[in-house]
Amino acid sequence: MRACFAQPGGGDDGYPGVTWALLGPFTLLLSCGAAIPSTVLPQVKIGYFNNDTARTAEVSSFIDAGTNLIGFFVAPVLGRLSDSIGRKPVLIYATVLMCLPNFCLVFFSATDLMPYFITCGLRGLAGGQFGVSPVITSYVADCY
Secondary structure, three states: OOOOOOOOOOOOOOOOOHHHHOHHHHHHHHHHHHHOHHHOHHHHHHHHOOOOHHHHHHHHHHHHHHHHHHHHHHHHHHHHHHHHHOHHHHHHHHHHHHHHHHHHHHHHOOOOOHHHHHHHHHHHHHOOOOOHHHHHHHHHHHHO
C-alpha cells in the first residue's frame, strides 16, 4: 500500500507525492463553486426572462433535471473509465466540465444566458452536479 504523502512533488520511487494528494480537495472546492454564483443567479435569470418567474422556474427545473438525468447514466461510465485510464484524467475532465457554466456566466451573462444554459446541460457529462465526488473518494481510497 502506497501513501500519497510520500515526497513533496513525487519522486522516482513511483509515489505520487503531495501535489496529487492536494488535487482532490482542490477539485472538490472547484466543483462546489456552482453554489457561489447561485446567490445572484436567480435574479439574473428572472431578468433574462423579462420578470416571468414561472418561466424562469420552468427552465431552471428542466435544466437541473436534464443535468442530473444525464449524470445518472454517465456516472457509472466515469467510474469505469477512472478504473481503466486512471483517476487523474477523469478528475480533470469532470472538473473542466463542472466549471464551464461558471465561466459562461462570467463572460456571457451580460449579453445572453443561453451559453450558460447549454453548459449546465453539458455538466451532466461530468456525472451531474456532484459527479466529481465519487472520483475524489476513489482517489483518496487509493491513497490509503
